[in-house]
Amino acid sequence: MTGIGRSAAVALLGVTGSRIEVEAHLTSQLPAFSIIGLPDTSLGEARERVRAAAANAGAPLPARRITVNLTPAAIPKRGSAFDLAIAMAVLAGAGVAPRVSERVVYVGELGLDGRLRPVPGVVPMLLAARDAGVDRVVLPTGNAAEARFVRGVEVQPVDSLRAAAIDAGALLPPVEVEPVLAAPVLPERSPVAELADVVGNPVGVRAIIAAAAGGHHALLVGPPGAGKTMLAERLPGLLPDLDDEAALEVAAVRSVAGHGAASWTTRPPWEAPHHSASAVSLIGGGSGTVRPGAVSRATRGVLFLDEAPEFPRAVLDALRQPLESGRITVHRAAGAAQFPARCQVVLAANPCPCGNAGSSRQPCECPPATVRRYLGRMSGPLLDRMDVRVRVPRVTTGLIRGEDGSTPTTEQGRATVEAARTAMRARLEGTGWTRNAEVSGAWLRGPGRAVPGATALLDHALDLGTLTMRGWDRTMRLAWTLADLRGADRPDDRHVRDALALRSAM
Structure with missing residues (x-):
């Protein structure tokens, strides 16, 4: 007798997530539990976490050979965030949770008592799941506050493996448990200065x-x-x-x-x-x-x-x-x-x-x-x-x-900055840039050309070798900013000289 269950998870590399299909194959051979598909050490240890959590959740794993495959196999998988997806795929293959689907992403680390523990990286995981077109994401209650701002994907917080199994159609009586919450993070001390x-x-x-x-x-x-x-x-x-x-x-x-x-x-x-x-x-x-x-x-x-x-x-x-x-x-x-x-x-x-x-x-x-x-x-x-x-x-x-x-004051300075940035966005609309520091040298010498004769001083310094081409571009970007701060349509020689003066320290 064999059974196959499928669920989905997300593998992170940096802030880029990839949808991973989790397959669990159960056969009537000597009991064993193996995970394949390029897992790291912490992911390989999921066998013991899943086995203990399932037993304490009231749905012990069957005494059969269990093979879990994480595909695509070429993508490295790290961390304990795959625990819940592995457990749900196994329970689906055993017929315990019939509504488990590869259209649902499961994220979370399992404790030995069956409770779900929060994991880092939930925001890029949700973004990857949304971009992959999944129906919804089931994640730990401790990550619910972090996930609430991501739009375009349904999020279902659960506090335990039992709750996740019941959500997927398992005929288990609900048991109230104390959720594992994320450790409090001290607020960052960003300078608020006048x-x-x-x-x-x-x-x-x-x-x-x-x-x-x-x-x-x-x-x-x-x-x-x-x-x-x-x-x-x-x-x-x-x-x-x-x-x-x-x-x-x-x-x-x-x-x-x-x-x-x-x-x-x-x-x-x-x-x-x-x-x-x-x-x-x-x-x-x-x-x-x-x-x-x-x-x-x-x-x-x-x-x-x-x-x-x-x-x-x-x-x-x-x-x-x-x-x-x-x-x-x-x-x-x-x-x-x-x-x-x-x-x-x-x-x-x-x-x-x-x-x-x-x-x-x-x-x-x-x-x-x-x-x-x-x-x-x-x-x-x-x-x-x-x-x-x-x-x-x-x-x-x-x-x-x-x-x-x-x-x-800071308030007046921010208003000046916002007015200048509004002018920048209007001028750079359709280019993919929003600030003067981002524009290319080609734009500065083309559509963003200064008033005729304004760059004579820069051109002379470039010919003498005292200014690099990158320095020329950066000076003109700064000149454009000074022009925006003063409400000018284009930089003139005064803006260019002021930009050079703001670059004269070294």
Whole structure:
């Protein structure tokens, strides 16, 4: 006597999910339980979890040979999120749960007592299930809060294997159990700071507003205590709320990172890793399951690297590719995992190890070779990707007394940024871009051409070799942002000169 049951699950690689068909074949041979289809170690251990959970759920597995196949077999499967799908396929093959179907995706880890435990990555799993056209998704009660914002797919939370079996037509009496909830995640401390608190630094304020409006990367150079971190912490407050598409992308990354119900947010994320962070923690990776790094967790938000020259050069250079493409690909033997990395990077650096280089009041004690070596940790190609590069001077009493109150508040700055972005979206409609930092060089030299003669200074610098072609493009992107902030139709020579001035720190 044989029986076959089928259910469905989702395998994740990065934030990309693939629908997996789970087949269970039961035969009248010596009792055994095997799982095939490229499972990892934790998935191979599902045999014991499923057997114990089924017994405690009142539907013990039959004493037959059970073979579970996960197809397509070429896709790597990792983790314990396949437990429920395997158990339901076996129960369907045994005739216990007749309504189990491959049109229903089952997600969840089984405890030995039969209760379902929440798993990370539910948001991209639901998106993959929706795109595959499945009827509904059955998942743990502990993941219900995380799943409630995904539209277009029916979600059925259950607290135990028994409840899932009853939902699939099993003739079992319902038993109330205490659901296993996700561990509480501490709320992230995104900086909520007032821009008007910045005094004596109008250039820095103008640079941060321009970076927020156009989505530009920024480098802040100045002595200790000048206010570099203070300026960077004002940037998230100037950014508009995330739209639905951006919020879904952020939630998918945060869900894989294990944020649970806190994955959903309408505010741009903020990441500020310490300078002792490794390349893996910044870019992503890890043994076994590939986890997103800080650059991916900051997608659609801000990645702030304070004391940038203190980071190992290899770590900083690892940012070069994601800054250009907006995505990061982590390669492993089992495959390549892609994560979004469309964040704004803000670097803060002292001008030298002692912090006094260029100061007329306090002499620098660092030898020239030491200064070059210190700043050399930020490579030329990385600095070339920084659209905004400004010096932040130390604030003096004269600057404080001369403050005229013209620094905008965060609310006023955000309104200015939103007005500029509205102009950008209208101009770039149909191109696939929404911000000036995203436009291509071909567009800048074609439909986005500046006022005739406005780029003469840039062209001369390009011919002399003091400006790269990438630098030319990035200067013009910044010039377009300055034009949008001032309500101009196209950049003129004044906007181009101001853009060059905001790139003059290094």
